[in-house]
Amino acid sequence: MEKKLDCRxxxxxxxxxxxxxxxxxxxxxxxxxxVDNTTARDNVSLFAHNAGFAYEVAEKEGGLWEIRVYGKSxxxxxxxxxxxxxxxxxxxALPGCVYLVTSNQFGQGPPDLGGVLVKSLFVALAEGPPPxxxxxxxxxxxxxxxxxxxxxxxxALSDRGSEILACGTxxxxxxxxxxxxxxxxxxxxxxxERLDAAGKVVTVA
Amino acid sequence: MGPATLAQVxxxxxxxxxxxxxxxxxxxxxTAVYRIGDDLALLATVDFFTPVVxxxxxxxxxxxxxxLSDIYAMGGRxxxxxxxxxFPDCLPPEVMGDILRGGADKVLEAGAxxxxxxxxxxxxxxxGLAVTGVAAPGGIVTNAGARPGDLLVLTKPLGTxxxxxxxxxxxxxxxxxxxxxxxxxxxxxxxxxxxTEFSLRAATDITGFGLxxxxxxxxxxxxxxxxxxxxxxxxxxxxxxxxxxxxxxxGAYRNRDHLAERVAYADSLDRVPRLLLHDPQTxxxxxxxxxxxxxxxxxxxxxxxxxxxxxxxxxxVERGPVLITVED
Numbered sequence: 103m104e105k106k107l108d109c110r111x112x113x114x115x116x117x118x119x120x121x122x123x124x125x126x127x128x129x130x131x132x133x134x135x136x137v138d139n140t141t142a143r144d145n146v147s148l149f150a151h152n153a154g155f156a157y158e159v160a161e162k163e164g165g166l167w168e169i170r171v172y173g174k175s176x177x178x179x180x181x182x183x184x185x186x187x188x189x190x191x192x193x194x195a196l197p198g199c200v201y202l203v204t205s206n207q208f209g210q211g212p213p214d215l216g217g218v219l220v221k222s223l224f225v226a227l228a229e230g231p232p233p234x235x236x237x238x239x240x241x242x243x244x245x246x247x248x249x250x251x252x253x254x255x256x257x258a259l260s261d262r263g264s265e266i267l268a269c270g271t272x273x274x275x276x277x278x279x280x281x282x283x284x285x286x287x288x289x290x291x292x293x294x295e296r297l298d299a300a301g302k303v304v305t306v307a
Numbered sequence: 308m309g310p311a312t313l314a315q316v317x318x319x320x321x322x323x324x325x326x327x328x329x330x331x332x333x334x335x336x337x338t339a340v341y342r343i344g345d346d347l348a349l350l351a352t353v354d355f356f357t358p359v360v361x362x363x364x365x366x367x368x369x370x371x372x373x374x375l376s377d378i379y380a381m382g383g384r385x386x387x388x389x390x391x392x393x394f395p396d397c398l399p400p401e402v403m404g405d406i407l408r409g410g411a412d413k414v415l416e417a418g419a420x421x422x423x424x425x426x427x428x429x430x431x432x433x434x435g436l437a438v439t440g441v442a443a444p445g446g447i448v449t450n451a452g453a454r455p456g457d458l459l460v461l462t463k464p465l466g467t468x469x470x471x472x473x474x475x476x477x478x479x480x481x482x483x484x485x486x487x488x489x490x491x492x493x494x495x496x497x498x499x500x501x502x503t504e505f506s507l508r509a510a511t512d513i514t515g516f517g518l519x520x521x522x523x524x525x526x527x528x529x530x531x532x533x534x535x536x537x538x539x540x541x542x543x544x545x546x547x548x549x550x551x552x553x554x555x556x557x558g559a560y561r562n563r564d565h566l567a568e569r570v571a572y573a574d575s576l577d578r579v580p581r582l583l584l585h586d587p588q589t590x591x592x593x594x595x596x597x598x599x600x601x602x603x604x605x606x607x608x609x610x611x612x613x614x615x616x617x618x619x620x621x622x623x624v625e626r627g628p629v630l631i632t633v634e635d
Binding site for chain 2: 113114115116118119122139140141144145146147148149150151152153
């Protein structure tokens with residue numbers, strides 16, 4: 103969801119504090135902060151830039167600016183990194199990490215070992231910062247379907263803001279379309295966009 | 308008030324002519340200097356502001372150290388001060404008492420006395436002092452005496468503007484605030500005494516216009532250009548992190564924009580370091596021009612005199628097309 107903040111009339115540092123606080127809610131995909139002075143505009147931009155959030159600045163009529171700051175779990179704006187329109191250097195690309203899970207086993211070897219390893223990987227993932235997105239394809243889709251050994255971990259990651267996408271073609275192939283337990287069905291176009299926009303892609307194969 | 312607006316307003320005043328007015332509005336210096344005899348000049352300055360810290364006693368100390376600083380920056384000796392106090396009816400009078408006590412203790416530490424004052428009922432507290440001092444006319448240290456080759460020494464770290472902005476949002480750590488408060492309530496007296504010992508010719512104190520703003524006034528008045536090295540400029544601990552969080556006061560942006568045409572920065576310096584050099588300071592240090600070859604002795608003497616934060620931060624060069632250059 104997108105959260106709007108009206109910070110008109112607020113003195114520095116309050117627009118920054120309100121923006122920062124709003125972004126701490128993992129359910130918030132983007133915060134749109136409305137400000138009426140250049141100090142607030144530049145300070146919210148500085149905060150987003152240096153905290154690694156993608157952001158955009160848009161000038162509105164009547165001496166107002168809207169800074170749209172994308173939460174780390176949210177898909178980034180078109181074109182990746184943040185940009186602003188007042189001549190400052192653009193922000194770096196969103197450093198969010200995307201996990202591309204192409205198998206329901208981790209590594210080449212006996213299937214029982216691969217299954218144990220994939221379970222430990224998700225336990226470890228659930229304990230750290232949530233990746234921006236987890237994309238499941240090929241036999242990886244089993245991990246997002248009913249009966250998956252890692253559903254509790256996946257649920258925890260989803261709750262903390264990770265986007266979960268499963269390849270529709272793969273679900274159909276394995277007759278799992280009705281059994282997708284978490285996240286949503288996606289297509290290769292969207293998956294490609296996520297991979298292009300990611301700060302880092304980790305492939306689990 | 309920002310430097311651009313202030314200059315605009317002051318331009319509308321009628322010109323002041325008096326042969327005994329040695330330093331007036333013309334050169335944007337720290338105090339007025341008025342000759343009252345062949346060997347004596349009066350220095351006068353006034354400064355007051357809204358509370359920068361919660362503790363009223365500390366606020367009083369900081370406001371007094373800040374007001375006295377202008378006298379020190381001119382090479383003068385403070386004689387007496389008048390309190391200026393704006394205070395709301397709704398606050399307990401003890402708070403006002405604590406502010407005044409903080410100011411009085413600082414004035415006594417400076418070897419001067421409080422001779423009176425004036426209070427006004429106001430919605431928000433404000434406190435400061437009008438300070439009168441003396442100097443020998445030949446011993447006045449203005450901002451017009453910097454010469455090419457001189458080294459620039461800054462006596463206190465920067466960062467109070469950013470830190471006080473963070474304090475308003477409750478985002479400054481206790482240690483950060485403590486260090487900033489200690490710096491702000493420290494008199495520039497020891498630094499000024501060493502400056503007089505070394506017979507320096509140019510100084511200014513760093514306050515609302517930030518390091519580069521006050522440096523620009525010095526460069527203009529001295530008809531020179533200045534080169535700063537960002538890496539050599541001391542900052543209070545925590546300043547950089549807080550600025551990166553977007554806790555930069557409006558004054559820093561105003562100061563930066565005012566000098567946009569006159570400062571050239573190294574390409575490697577990004578937005579935050581550039582802004583920090585314009586951070587408005589409360590009760591900041593002195594910026595001094597030291598003749599070449601004497602900077603080491605001067606720094607050693609400053610450190611021994613209890614000014615541990617003093618550093619060489621730049622140098623004076625012949626007037627070029629750029630007023631101020633900032634190297635990485």
